[in-house]
Amino acid sequence: MxxxxxxxxxxxxxxxxxxxxxxxxxxxxxxxxxxxxxxxxxxxxxxxxxxxxxxxxxxxxxxxxxxxxxxxxxxxxxxxxxxxxxxxxxxxxxxxxxxxxxxxxxxxxxxxxxxxxxxxxxxxxxxxxxxxxxxxxxxxxxxxxxxxxxxxxxxxxxxxxxxxxxxxxxxxxxxxxxxxxxxxxxxxxxxxxxxxxxxxxxxxxxxxxxxxxxxxxxxxxxxxxxxxxxFISRYEAPLMRERIFHFSAESIAKLKAKANSECNTTKISSFQSLSALVWRCITRARRLGPDQKTSCKLSTNNRRRMEPPLAEEYFGNSIHTLGAGTARSGELLGNGLGWAAWKLHLAVVNHNDRVVLGWVREWLECPLIYQLGRYFDPYCVMMGSSPRFNMYGNEFGMGKALAVRSGYANKFDGKVTSYPGHEGGGSVDLEVCLSPLVMTALESDQEFMDSASSPSNTH
The missing domain is CATH 3.30.559.10 (Chloramphenicol acetyltransferase-like domain)
Incomplete structure (x- = not known):
């Protein structure tokens, strides 16, 4: 070798x-x-x-x-x-x-x-x-x-x-x-x-x-x-596998239609449906006991949720880690995709100016510095980044980029980073970090693999 x-x-x-x-x-x-x-x-x-x-x-x-x-x-x-x-x-x-x-x-x-x-x-x-x-x-x-x-x-x-x-x-x-x-x-x-x-x-x-x-x-x-x-602590990530999964616009549209149909609504978004799928399938791959609590967190942009809203050009941090859904493993897997997606939808809808200001005021009373090794529990799924960011529009005399990749930073078991798919049109690439055993189980999960594929930009 x-x-x-x-x-x-x-x-x-x-x-x-x-x-x-x-x-x-x-x-x-x-x-x-x-x-x-x-x-x-x-x-x-x-x-x-x-x-x-x-x-x-x-x-x-x-x-x-x-x-x-x-x-x-x-x-x-x-x-x-x-x-x-x-x-x-x-x-x-x-x-x-x-x-x-x-x-x-x-x-x-x-x-x-x-x-x-x-x-x-x-x-x-x-x-x-x-x-x-x-x-x-x-x-x-x-x-x-x-x-x-x-x-x-x-x-x-x-x-x-x-x-x-x-x-x-x-x-x-x-x-x-x-x-x-x-x-x-x-x-x-x-x-x-x-x-x-x-x-x-x-x-x-x-x-x-x-x-x-x-x-x-x-x-x-x-x-x-x-x-x-x-307030400073060094974090060393455990041994993990990191893999990119691709979700075509058509595949995500099916997930969205399924989630909304199960809840008899039209309000659940594409990304909420996709996040619900990831939360369910990673939880199943972890083989948790039915009473084990698990959660899905979403990294949320506060700018447009504030009154008056902050401009998207605001340079600084204006994000919140939204505890979008918490459930027992048996409850999460015993219900359908729509059940999980609706929990995420409600959390996103309720994340408004009052909630944002409430967090800031609580923080000012008792400042919290995020500690990577302690902030996320071992049974959570954390959805970071956003497929809305303009990544493939960046050209430097060599045409369109072939792929987006990330470094070691801010990764742990259960971290999922979302990127726009290379072909655009609403497609999404997810960078999934999991322990080797759980990743192997996820790759054998029929519900997950029926929706996912490998990225096509491999050459």
Whole structure:
């Protein structure tokens, strides 16, 4: 058996914002949503591209690509200036005070890495399971967001494969959520494609940097800690298998029709139906006792649920882990798909401005920092990310990406990450992380496999 090739780092540098503004020379205060992420991992998502054909000169191609990526990144950072800063903790003993914020005046820049890996696109996409080498396509492996005190808040790694290029991005989760992350990525792509202009490119969705605080909350937030060891813990994921399952638009439409028919309604959404299927089938694969409680959690965007709503361009965190459904295993599996889907539907419908504000006020009274190893119980299914994010619209001179992949970050047994399917049209890819025994059982689950298939973008 041949040894797996090792990733080689060719070069690294720091990219700074092309232009500074009055706002980019200030302090960026963190909200409760942001601070709660201090002990979680960076967001790690990336896109795999095929090298153009025919390619006359490999060296010229990659050097030209790197130069364009750096230039467009510099222009993009002028809009997303907090990413160039560093986290700072300010504390005093008398009176006691402890606050974490982003120092944007410290324009240290973002890290930019060029690496090579002697593997092909097929080596990455063809195996049934996502190969562990994918984790090396991202910088900041296992880094916690609190590490942003000394590490860049954003790191880009461009890995050259034999026939492709992987563009991996690691962004500090205290700075923004998935909506913010993909707005950054989309804007970078937009500016890259418009290169050749002498002046700055107008962008479609300028980020909004005025961070949201309740009316009676004046930042910075004074935390009840004396040292970061009181709220930071390192998390090491157990041995897991990670696999991508594809759900066509037709398959999801059938699930939605089935769930709504069973409940005599039309209100259950496609994603609620799909999440219900995943919750049921993973619970069955775990072979839990009938009285064992199990739950399904959804990562929910708060922006449009608030009154008045926050703009989608709001740059920061505005997410909630919604405990969408709790049931005993026997109850969940003894009822149909619609029963589970309706529980998820009700939780989503009831997640409104009052609930969002209630969580924020409770947090301010007793600040909670999410601990990966303790926050999710071993019987839960956690649905993260969103198939609504524009992932495949990001082009960097190599056409449409072949696939989306993620790094080590924020994964545990029962974590399911959703992406749009490569062909679009409402199709969805799910990245499922499970213990080896449970994954094997899921692959033999007829209800699940009748709806799922392997992604078609494996070449």
């Amino acid at each position: 041949m040894d797996t090739p090792i990733l080689q780092r060719v070069s690294e540098c720091f990219i700074k914002a092309k232009h500074s503004t009055q706002k980019s020379n200030q302090i960026c205060h963190l909200t409760p949503w942001d601070i709660a992420m201090l002990s979680a991992h960076y967001i790690q998502k990336g896109l795999l591209y095929k090298k153009p054909e025919p390619l006359v000169n490999q060296h010229d191609f990659i050097e030209n690509l790197l130069e364009k990526l750096k230039h467009s990144l510099s222009l993009t950072l002028s809009h997303f200036y907090p990413l160039s800063g560093r986290l700072v903790t300010h504390k005093t003993k008398d009176p006691p005070f402890y606050a974490v914020f982003v120092d944007c005046t410290n324009n240290s820049g973002v890290k930019f890495i060029h690496a090579t890996l002697d593997m092909t696109i097929s080596d990455i996409l063809s195996p049934l399971d996502v190969p562990p080498i994918v984790q090396s396509l991202f910088d900041h492996d296992r880094a916690l967001n609190h590490d942003g005190h000394t590490m860049p808040l954003l790191s880009i790694q461009v890995t050259e494969l034999l026939d492709g290029v992987f563009l991996g991005c690691s962004m500090n989760h205290c700075i923004g959520d998935g909506t913010s992350y993909w707005n950054f990525f989309n804007t970078w792509s937009e500016i890259f494609q418009a290169q050749g202009h002498e002046h700055d490119v107008p962008i479609s969705h300028p980020p909004i940097h005025n961070r949201w605080f309740p009316n009676d909350c004046v930042p910075p937030i004074n935390l009840p800690f004396k040292h970061h060891e009181e």
